[in-house]
Amino acid sequence: MKILVPVKRVIDANIRVRVKDDHSGVETANIKMAINPFCEIAVEEALRLKEKGSAEEIIIVSVGPAKCIETIRNGLAMGANRGIHVLCDNSPEPLALAKILKMIVERESVGLVLLGKQSIDDDNNQTGQMLAALLGWPLGSYISSIAVNDKGFEIVREIDSGLERLQLTAPAIMTADLRLNEPRYASLPNIMQAKKKPIEELTPIDLGIDITPRVQTIEVHEPPAREAGIMVSGASELVDKLKNEAKVI
Amino acid sequence: MRVLVIAECEKGLLVPATLNTITAAQQIGSEIDVLIAGHDCSVLVDSLSKVAGLAKVLCCEHPDFENHITENLAVLIQSISGNYSHVMAAATTFGKALIPYAGALCDVQAISDISEVVDADTFVRPIYAGNALATVKSSDSLKMITVRATSFELTITEGGNAKVENVQSTGANENLQFIEQMLSLSERPELTSAKVVISGGRGMKDGENFKMLESLADKMGGAVGASRAAVDAGFVPNDYQVGQTGKVVAPDLYIAVGISGAIQHLAGMKDSKVIVAINTDEDAPIFQVSDYGWNEDLFTAIPDLTNALES
Ligand SMILES: Cc1cc2nc3c(=O)[nH]c(=O)nc-3n(C[C@H](O)[C@H](O)[C@H](O)COP(=O)(O)OP(=O)(O)OC[C@H]3O[C@@H](n4cnc5c(N)ncnc54)[C@H](O)[C@@H]3O)c2cc1C
Ligand SMILES: Nc1ncnc2c1ncn2[C@@H]1O[C@H](COP(=O)(O)O)[C@@H](O)[C@H]1O
Numbered sequence: 001m002k003i004l005v006p007v008k009r010v011i012d013a014n015i016r017v018r019v020k021d022d023h024s025g026v027e028t029a030n031i032k033m034a035i036n037p038f039c040e041i042a043v044e045e046a047l048r049l050k051e052k053g054s055a056e057e058i059i060i061v062s063v064g065p066a067k068c069i070e071t072i073r074n075g076l077a078m079g080a081n082r083g084i085h086v087l088c089d090n091s092p093e094p095l096a097l098a099k100i101l102k103m104i105v106e107r108e109s110v111g112l113v114l115l116g117k118q119s120i121d122d123d124n125n126q127t128g129q130m131l132a133a134l135l136g137w138p139l140g141s142y143i144s145s146i147a148v149n150d151k152g153f154e155i156v157r158e159i160d161s162g163l164e165r166l167q168l169t170a171p172a173i174m175t176a177d178l179r180l181n182e183p184r185y186a187s188l189p190n191i192m193q194a195k196k197k198p199i200e201e202l203t204p205i206d207l208g209i210d211i212t213p214r215v216q217t218i219e220v221h222e223p224p225a226r227e228a229g230i231m232v233s234g235a236s237e238l239v240d241k242l243k244n245e246a247k248v249i
Numbered sequence: 250m251r252v253l254v255i256a257e258c259e260k261g262l263l264v265p266a267t268l269n270t271i272t273a274a275q276q277i278g279s280e281i282d283v284l285i286a287g288h289d290c291s292v293l294v295d296s297l298s299k300v301a302g303l304a305k306v307l308c309c310e311h312p313d314f315e316n317h318i319t320e321n322l323a324v325l326i327q328s329i330s331g332n333y334s335h336v337m338a339a340a341t342t343f344g345k346a347l348i349p350y351a352g353a354l355c356d357v358q359a360i361s362d363i364s365e366v367v368d369a370d371t372f373v374r375p376i377y378a379g380n381a382l383a384t385v386k387s388s389d390s391l392k393m394i395t396v397r398a399t400s401f402e403l404t405i406t407e408g409g410n411a412k413v414e415n416v417q418s419t420g421a422n423e424n425l426q427f428i429e430q431m432l433s434l435s436e437r438p439e440l441t442s443a444k445v446v447i448s449g450g451r452g453m454k455d456g457e458n459f460k461m462l463e464s465l466a467d468k469m470g471g472a473v474g475a476s477r478a479a480v481d482a483g484f485v486p487n488d489y490q491v492g493q494t495g496k497v498v499a500p501d502l503y504i505a506v507g508i509s510g511a512i513q514h515l516a517g518m519k520d521s522k523v524i525v526a527i528n529t530d531e532d533a534p535i536f537q538v539s540d541y542g543w544n545e546d547l548f549t550a551i552p553d554l555t556n557a558l559e560s
Pocket of ligand 2: 008038118123127
């Protein structure tokens, strides 16, 4: 089985983003970028499946500007075999992205696509679901465990009310939640080795996909700020404030 | 504008976020239908038909929908989507999985987690863990949307007289089988609709100590939540997680206990009316968003607070 892992390059999770003065978006110049944390979890899970003998090859794909190659190299340094970079100005909307991924899945005869559940910049939480719909493959969204069996995969999903266990027939789509695993660090030798691993370059046009946006961002604003209030020094003072000042209890 | 709202039910009860979603739908269109698909949903059909201002309640009662499988419901939605300008569901794990899936079937770019309706094509949604709010405009003729429940009031559940219509199942996807759900059972109010939420973080040290928060919550009629760190450490189950990638809550009172206040946590609770933080680190970022900060060891503070509420 081949596993495809789509990875997104995003602003590092520890950076506090700032909205641009012209309200066109957030400041990205000279800001630390990283692999989207959920994608990193997806890469780790693919590696574990390979180490258990359930997969032969792991392909990392990223769609976006030239710098996405760095993000692909992150995945290769963790241990994936090769990369595909689909070059375009920005990360496309999830629907267009899912169409691109579908073409790659079909070209490569992939048996499992492991995505992150959510990109932490746009907070879409859509691409895996859309890819499953376009391919007609079963979907395991928000998964916290995978077990490979004869028919495909038994997975556990994190849902609002607890956990859910499903059996998916292979091939399948899955989106990784936080508890699926803890990603490894790439070792220095592996980082060096990753530089030699092949990365194929494609464009959406090569794949015949129109990535014209359907949703236009009109403006981006800071949310209203919350002010720090006061410090209390004991339980009775707090209860008094909550009862008589805030009137919430 | 004719809007379809997908109702969510669980254990035979309507998930309250459906009622917030109907409010958002009412800000878009004048004709609102609700679809409820399930195995045993006739009780709910009755109560839904009384929700003020609904035109129709569409009911698909069939075992195919017993376990709310995304694939099955999305195909059903696609089959009736031609009648609508908008299809909406709450941004719960149910809605977040369903709407993009149905969107792709209909060739629609879905819009996630809206917090405001500007007009029928234009919506506001938080991005970057709520550190920015984007106003976005869709050019798709059909809009498929998930709704941040805490940003909209509950709709009025009385006085309506919607027509009930049955719809046929479009079948079940053979490529997946439901095995089981392992639900966290709690007598306490549901986290996202509770008036008081008390959340514990890494500072709680272990799961046993959450009992202190539970008894405090019980005194206040509240729910118990947690930070990611507390869930990852196995103190409490995953469905307790509040934050960017967990649940979004906005109670009247949120008490953060031993939680530092990372942006991903704030994303899930900073719209609470009143925030209290209890933390030993006076520089913890949580104090910057708290109405009342208490720089105290939680193992002293929580018993003290519980006692103070008694007297
Ligand atoms: C992709 C991604 C998604 C994430 N999603 C979420 C999410 O949805 N929700 C979420 O919460 N986090 C999320 N996080 C994690 C987030 O970044 C923080 O790591 C997490 O919120 C920290 O949890 P914490 O505050 O409990 O732990 P810490 O940051 O370790 O803070 C513990 C606090 O407890 C205090 N403390 C310790 N002992 C005591 C005591 N005895 N009495 C009082 N105070 C004490 C300490 O001073 C400290 O401030 C996400 C991170 C990533 C990368
Ligand atoms: N530009 C991109 N290139 C490759 N994969 C992506 C890209 N954007 C999103 N993804 C994948 O889709 C997942 C969910 O993203 P989203 O639907 O944007 O929240 C991510 O975790 C990635 O696995």
